[in-house]
Amino acid sequence: MTVLEVSGVSKRFGGVVALAGVDVTIKSDEILGIIGPNGSGKTTLFNAVCGVHRPDGGRVRWNGVDITGKPAFEIGRMGIGRTFQQAMSFPSLSVRENIQIAMEHGSHRRDGATWRWSSAEELLQFVGLEEFADESANAMPFGNLRRLGIAVALGGGPSQLLLDEPAAGLNEAESVELIQLFRRIHQLGVGVCVIDHHVQMMAELCRHLIVLHFGNKIADGPTETVVRDAKVIEVYLGAQS
Amino acid sequence: MTAVVVVAVLALPWFNPGYRALSFGITTGFTAIVLYGMAVPFGQAGIMSLGYAGLMGFGAYTAAILSRDFGMNMWQAMPFSALVAALFAGLFGLPSLRISGHHFAITTYVMCELLRITLTNGGKFTGAATGLDLPPIGAAFGVNLDQVKNTYLLVAVFMLASMLATYLIANSKYGRTLRSIRENEQLARSVGVNTNMHKVLAFMLSGLFAGIGGDLQAYNFRHISPDLYGGAISLYFALMVMLGGPRTLFGPLAGAFIVTFLPEAMKIDPVDSRIAYGVALIAVIMLLPGGIIGVTERGYQWLVEAVRGAPRGASPPEANSSKA
Numbered sequence: 001m002t003v004l005e006v007s008g009v010s011k012r013f014g015g016v017v018a019l020a021g022v023d024v025t026i027k028s029d030e031i032l033g034i035i036g037p038n039g040s041g042k043t044t045l046f047n048a049v050c051g052v053h054r055p056d057g058g059r060v061r062w063n064g065v066d067i068t069g070k071p072a073f074e075i076g077r078m079g080i081g082r083t084f085q086q087a088m089s090f091p092s093l094s095v096r097e098n099i100q101i102a103m104e105h106g107s108h109r110r111d112g113a114t115w116r117w118s119s120a121e122e123l124l125q126f127v128g129l130e131e132f133a134d135e136s137a138n139a140m141p142f143g144n145l146r147r148l149g150i151a152v153a154l155g156g157g158p159s160q161l162l163l164d165e166p167a168a169g170l171n172e173a174e175s176v177e178l179i180q181l182f183r184r185i186h187q188l189g190v191g192v193c194v195i196d197h198h199v200q201m202m203a204e205l206c207r208h209l210i211v212l213h214f215g216n217k218i219a220d221g222p223t224e225t226v227v228r229d230a231k232v233i234e235v236y237l238g239a240q241s
Numbered sequence: 242m243t244a245v246v247v248v249a250v251l252a253l254p255w256f257n258p259g260y261r262a263l264s265f266g267i268t269t270g271f272t273a274i275v276l277y278g279m280a281v282p283f284g285q286a287g288i289m290s291l292g293y294a295g296l297m298g299f300g301a302y303t304a305a306i307l308s309r310d311f312g313m314n315m316w317q318a319m320p321f322s323a324l325v326a327a328l329f330a331g332l333f334g335l336p337s338l339r340i341s342g343h344h345f346a347i348t349t350y351v352m353c354e355l356l357r358i359t360l361t362n363g364g365k366f367t368g369a370a371t372g373l374d375l376p377p378i379g380a381a382f383g384v385n386l387d388q389v390k391n392t393y394l395l396v397a398v399f400m401l402a403s404m405l406a407t408y409l410i411a412n413s414k415y416g417r418t419l420r421s422i423r424e425n426e427q428l429a430r431s432v433g434v435n436t437n438m439h440k441v442l443a444f445m446l447s448g449l450f451a452g453i454g455g456d457l458q459a460y461n462f463r464h465i466s467p468d469l470y471g472g473a474i475s476l477y478f479a480l481m482v483m484l485g486g487p488r489t490l491f492g493p494l495a496g497a498f499i500v501t502f503l504p505e506a507m508k509i510d511p512v513d514s515r516i517a518y519g520v521a522l523i524a525v526i527m528l529l530p531g532g533i534i535g536v537t538e539r540g541y542q543w544l545v546e547a548v549r550g551a552p553r554g555a556s557p558p559e560a561n562s563s564k565a
Binding site for chain 2: 051072074076077081084089090093100102105106152
């Protein structure tokens with residue numbers, strides 16, 4: 001089991017406090033969901049963990065090792081994979097090449113361990129994109145692009161995945177397929193942490209939820225407790241109705 | 242196709258094209274060497290630098306100074322020229338870690354100008370505005386390399402070697418790493434690509450080409466001066482690469498050939514030709530983003546598919562797709 005420990009991490013952009021000292025513990029034996037309204041600091045939290053932004057305060061520990069402020073590529077190699085809100089890919093390269101880049105640079109090369117997928121084709125099969133291997137990434141429909149983003153992150157050989165709104169822009173059926181994919185990834189022993197707005201989907205996928213609001217953690221616990229929490233309903237669930 | 246071009250390049254002297262055409266061919270050759278280097282960071286990693294005239298200058302001045310002070314010939318100076326140019330290429334590339342696009346291009350342009358000013362005011366060491374002289378290339382294996390036909394072949398062999406080197410880089414794992422930087426730097430970092438290191442490495446690699454090109458140029462001209470290595474010359478290099486197509490096998494050669502020969506062939510006044518270049522550059526950027534060779538390749542592929550009636554399948558691989 002791997003543990004990603006975020007303690008007291010804060011980040012401000014000018015006068016805006018994006019994270020006001022947040023504590024989060026992500027264990028690989030559970031699928032963790034992080035919810036919260038827009039601007040509550042969810043993506044900033046991921047960026048602070050992954051080395052995109054250097055936290056102003058607090059520490060990030062990965063299996064006990066302090067990784068606060070390390071460059072993004074090193075964190076990627078250490079086994080923390082991520083996807084992006086905007087469904088990123090290497091657009092004009094083929095789907096296969098997208099995966100190959102990740103596989104050639106990921107953490108599995110560092111530890112010398114053999115990774116679960118010996119080739120890009122096998123990994124593409126796992127996420128269900130094998131028939132698109134020779135297409136260029138930007139020629140694929142949006143739903144597939146989301147899957148490709150996940151496959152690229154997996155190609156790096158992570159032991160923890162951080163997924164930033166992976167279902168944004170997808171329809172009901174595609175979201176359901178995605179949930180199944182996350183479960184299969186988790187069964188491989190990879191930690192899965194998901195950010196999303198989709199409360200229903202998150203309640204179904206995660207047994208553990210964390211709620212952020214204006215850069216503060218306002219709830220952290222089993223899903224059934226969190227969704228009944230009066231404060232959560234007020235700031236987030238209530239705001240939607 | 243590749244074979245046809247190689248044979249055509251090497252066989253040219255036997256068609257007796259005359260001294261003038263051959264010396265233009267030599268100029269095309271060492272220019273193309275620099276352009277093949279430039280095609281690595283620009284074509285693969287997607288970073289446009291306007292520093293290449295300057296880097297060529299480092300190669301040329303290294304050759305001239307080593308010849309004057311240590312009596313080295315062209316061959317002995319070549320590794321030093323390549324290394325010095327590579328070192329400065331890395332230095333010129335450093336701003337790319339912080340800035341990109343036009344901002345980086347302008348920064349490198351300024352670096353070229355700084356070099357030109359430094360060379361002009363370098364006193365006896367750099368020969369100031371007059372520049373430096375070099376001895377003839379001499380002979381190798383009993384062949385007089387100063388005869389224009391032989392010089393042409395010498396430069397042609399180096400040009401073909403640099404074409405091959407760029408092709409191998411583009412089609413290696415390393416080429417793929419560089420393309421990941423071009424396509425999406427943030428994503429590349431997240432999967433473990435050390436983008437900063439690879440950017441500088443790509444520039445240093447291209448600097449080797451520029452240094453060798455500069456060494457060959459210096460020994461062909463036998464006199465070099467600061468004006469050869471200013472920012473304006475770099476702009477011509479950029480035009481050539483974009484005109485030909487930086488991601489194609491023949492693009493840099495085609496670009497160097499067109500820009501070197503065309504004004505001569507069409508008897509265009511130098512000032513007019515500069516205007517023509519400006520117009521050509523804008524036209525290429527707007528109409529032919531893959532360069533002349535890139536568009537030709539795509540047209541050819543489209544034609545083949547149309548004739549075969551095959552369903553439109555995958556898009557062709559991006560880098561150096563000509564595999565004739």
